[in-house]
Amino acid sequence: MTETAGVSLVERIDADLKQAMRDKNELVKLTLRAAKTELTLARTATDNQALSEAAAIGVLQKLAKRRRDTATEFEKVGAPEKAQQELAEMAILEQYLPRALSEAEVESIARAVIAQKGATSVRELGAVMSGVIAEVAGRADGKTVNQVVRRLLGG
Numbered sequence: 001m002t003e004t005a006g007v008s009l010v011e012r013i014d015a016d017l018k019q020a021m022r023d024k025n026e027l028v029k030l031t032l033r034a035a036k037t038e039l040t041l042a043r044t045a046t047d048n049q050a051l052s053e054a055a056a057i058g059v060l061q062k063l064a065k066r067r068r069d070t071a072t073e074f075e076k077v078g079a080p081e082k083a084q085q086e087l088a089e090m091a092i093l094e095q096y097l098p099r100a101l102s103e104a105e106v107e108s109i110a111r112a113v114i115a116q117k118g119a120t121s122v123r124e125l126g127a128v129m130s131g132v133i134a135e136v137a138g139r140a141d142g143k144t145v146n147q148v149v150r151r152l153l154g155g
Helices: 007-022 028-046 051-078 079-092 103-117 124-134 143-151
Strands: none
Touching: 007 051, 028 051, 028 079, 028 143, 051 079, 103 124, 103 143, 124 143
């Protein structure tokens, strides 16, 4: 996949889709076409306004999560070849996403937000969560953030 500074995520996907078609790489082509379709649907849902990078990343995160969940379901029903297909598509999508934060990095951010807000108990979970989620900006999933914040607040 291309890595070009100053080029939007949507433009990168378009360029990589064209390259996959030239290379006759069916897996990449189908995965990026699906991503492009979802990005187009998201754009049309906003009256055809251009998607922000954050919104585009959010769309790709949902697609990657859907692939991960589907792969898990295929494993449960004994279809490992279909699970591998989903995981391969997920890996392609993840190349367009920002590097995920480690749990230690999330904890460091959460500690800073807790100190900033002066939070001392789980009752202040909502205020802390909103601050941490804003800070991690799509680089960590909500479940991980929630677990870390609850642990730090003693809940």
